[in-house]
Amino acid sequence: MKAPVLAVDMGGTKILAAIISDKYQVLAREYQPTLASEGPQAVIRRLLAAFDRLLSSQKMGPSELGAISLAIAGGMDTEKGLVTSSPNLPGWHDVPLRDMVGEHYGVPTLLVNDSSAAALGEYRLGAGKGTRNMVMLTVGTGIGGGIIIEGKLYTGSSGSAGEIGHMAIDVSGPKCKCGNIGCLEMLASGTAMAREAIRRIRDGQQSILIALVGGNIENITAREVGTAARNGDALAADVILEAATYLGIGLVNMVNIFNPEVIVIGGSVAKLGDLLLEPARQVVKERAFRISANLVRIVPAQLGDDAGVLGAAVFARQRGTK
Ligand SMILES: [Zn+2]
Structure with a gap:
């Protein structure tokens, strides 16, 4: 997979979204407050708006992405693509985030726990290399x-x-x-x-x-x-x-x-x-x-703040999407 990955690291207080090249360079990044108390619909709207801005900053269309990889602070069912619950994201119960994002852009989309993604990032590119x-x-x-x-x-x-x-x-x-x-x-x-x-x-x-x-x-x-x-x-x-x-x-x-x-x-x-x-x-x-x-x-x-998005990109490449 040579195409860039759109990766996000979403916690209870902030969202970091980034476009990451096949060499794991961060081509563009954007921070947003999660404002988790507004509930899943509002958070997802903000997430998609951030993705749109990142893509247009790189003059890219979604079809040029290899994958979208979502690292989320919460419990999940990766098989079904659900965020099942999260102490940091009130109101998130069985939210089908993977398919909502994947179908919106028509791009293969993956879900991974944020701490797991950070671990994978440090393993491939940081202290665990x-x-x-x-x-x-x-x-x-x-x-x-x-x-x-x-x-x-x-x-x-x-x-x-x-x-x-x-x-x-x-x-x-x-x-x-x-x-x-x-x-x-x-x-x-x-x-x-x-x-x-x-x-x-x-x-x-x-x-x-x-x-x-x-x-x-x-x-x-x-x-x-x-x-x-x-x-x-x-x-x-x-x-x-x-x-x-x-x-x-x-x-x-x-x-x-x-x-x-x-x-x-x-x-x-x-x-x-x-x-x-x-x-x-x-x-x-x-x-x-x-x-x-x-x-x-x-x-x-x-890797500091970038561990989660880099790890999410590694996760997508290991799963071999596109
Ligand atoms: Zn406990």
Whole structure:
């Protein structure tokens, strides 16, 4: 397939759409707010309008595309082309997005989970290049994941595999919106760090975080926790260490099950760098099977915001459309 791919990475807050060449160059890209609260119809209209603008910016017609590849933050049935549900996209229940887009343009269209797409992007073009077996975790407001086995994205029977953020870590931990208890996402995501920092401050602990948010502690996010930790704040450093330890326990499970060559950590919280990664690596060293633990490299992602759209394009090419 030589023709370019129109790829999209859609999350709860933003949409990135891009046209990507057969050499994985981003020929054009456009950001849009998702405005997810407006519901699926409005979001899909905005998506199609963004596609039209991108195509006309390249003076292309839809027939010149090899495929359209949709990376969406949600549960899906890839067989039927449905977005089945999504905690980040209210009102999306069994939306036949693949066929709606595919029939509108008359172009072969694929659906893939956004974190899985990011994993595939990092595997082919970023931090996982040159390996065969890779696990990726996207640590942001939630925790997503993707698993590459022998060079192929593992999607599971219906496209739902790779929900690494929803592996149970603490059987008596906080209840997760997925219905499970003590999920990794509830303990090691940016949201979890902010929640824990706020809890400790409400308990009366001192922190420069209070001044960093002008006294409105409910405005604390993982970014402020990182800033405070870098400035020597003990509470913030401890919150990150705790989250990193939980993350490490999650990684131990992945290392023992999959024996990957590399684990790539992306997402906004990964910007904490070694503050997060070093304690997690330590836990892996201490707890995982020795041979697997000695082999695995735990590294930051390289592709930034483009991982999802690049991975979506890789996914389309691997599936060999047109
Ligand atoms: Zn969960």
